[in-house]
Amino acid sequence: MSVSGDFNHFPDDPEFADIIQRAEQAIESGVFPERISQGSSGSYFVKDPKGKIIGVFKPKSEEPYGHLNPKWTKYFHKLCCPCCFGRGCLLPNQGYLSEAAASLVDTKLGLGVVPKTKVVYLASETFHYNAIDRAKSRGKKYALEKVPKVGRRFHRVGLPPKVGSFQLFVEGYREADYWLRRFEAEPLPENVRKQLQAQFERLVVLDYVIRNTDRGNDNWLIKYEKPGEGEEGQKWPENSLDSCIKIAAIDNGLAFPFKHPDEWRAYPFHWAWLPQAKVAFSQETRDLVLSRLSDMNFVQDLCEDLYEMFKTDKGFDKTMFERQMSVMRGQVLNLTQALKDGKSPIQLVQMPRVVVERSRSGGQGRVVTLGNAFTQTFHCKRPFFSSW
Known part of the structure; x- marks a missing residue:
């Protein structure tokens, strides 16, 4: 069943729109999304009409504690151990x-480590629906088959579309843990090591800004083509400036907290224990993001773009969203200072936690360092969330 005419519109990204159209065409022709066995939620490999995997779809209703999560252990956890x-x-x-x-x-900062991900609507027989939705779907199909004139009056035939995230599938990547172990036994050439370090720092910037609470070495990926061993016989020159090693940051669904994690359950960044985290941020990384992160108007634009995205959720709450942005702005402030001071990722995560609260009066903000009484007021050229 195709729903693009009703829901999925991406006029500014025709390439992504084409991929979603191919996904819908595949479902219509009987090439259904395949549920991923790993994880604690209902997530699916989405295919094109030829059966090739082109994306990963994660429906809102099938998230770990969603009411239609097909993996019952999380529901049992919620029911029996709510504390x-x-x-x-x-x-x-x-x-x-x-x-x-x-x-x-990732896009606004020019990091290039997150596979393109957008909110889409899809419907498929392989998704998890309740009995009522499936019964309605069968009834509509029967009406259309037996009484076409009546059936055509239905607004939509089939199962209702589900809203969720659709992330483009990346090929040739493996879990970071696999490659990190290999690199310990087989040290990388110096030019490739620098490429890995640069990519790693982009992952750090992303995770720190969004305050990811779920980053282990199993949910970020590395693609490595040894010099002289490119795809399909392509040769990498030993002194090539092109990157033969790339990182993909997947599984970003547990980020954007509305408060910093409690000390007893801090959800650390597991990359902080890697050797790469002990190296000071490179000039390349500073040149890439520092000027943007230092500009409060850029940060404000980012917050407003996120507002436009988050407000589409039925349960959207402005107050809670502002708390999420206060945490994010605090992360940006810390990261900016760490980049200016030439610190390393491990030193970054050891900095005091802060939030940046916006003032109701408009162009003022207040920095609150958690754990002590320090506050600082700063000014922005235009009011916070002027579009509200």
Whole structure:
């Protein structure tokens, strides 16, 4: 069943729109999304009409604690152990928005480590629906087949579309843990090591800004083509300036908290224990992001873009969203200072936690360092969230 005419519009990204259209065409022709066995939620490999995987779809209703999560263990967890339920610093059932928002931040900062991700609507027989929706779908199909004139009066025939995040599938990548172990046994050439370090720093910038609470070495990927061993016989010159090693930051659904995690359950960045985290941020990384992050008007534009995205959720709450942005602005402030001071990623994560609260009066902001009484007021050239 195609829903592009009703929901999926990407006029500014025709390439992505074409991919979604191919996904819908595949479903219409019986090439259905395939549920991914790993993980604690209902997520799906989406294919094109030829059966090739082109994306990963994560429906909102099938998130770990969603009401239609097909993996019952999380529902049982919520029912029987509510005191240990979920991440207390995150808004529930907004993982799909977090996935798309991470891609937005990645694009605005020019990092290029998050596979393109947007909010889409899809329907498929292989998704998890309740009995009522499936019964309605069968009834509509029967009416269309038996009484075409009546059946055509139905606004839509088939199962209702689900809203969720759609992330483009990346090929040739493996879990970071696999390659990191290989690199310990087989050290990289110096030029490739620098490429890995540069990519790693982009991952750090992303995770720190969005305050990812779920980054282990199993949910970011590395693609490595050894010098002289490109795809399909392509040769990499030993002194090539092109990158033969790339990172993909996937699984960004547990980010954008509305408060910093509690000390007893801090959700650390697991990359902080890697050797790469002990190296000071490179000039390349500073040149890429520092001028943007130092500009409060750029940060404000980013917050407003995120606002336009998050407000589409039925459970959107402006107050909670502003708390999310206060945390993010605090992360940006810390990162900016760390880049200016020539610190390393491990030194970055050891900095005091801060939030930047906006003032109701307009162009003022207040920096609050958690754990002490320090506050600082700064000014922005235009009011915070002037579009509200």
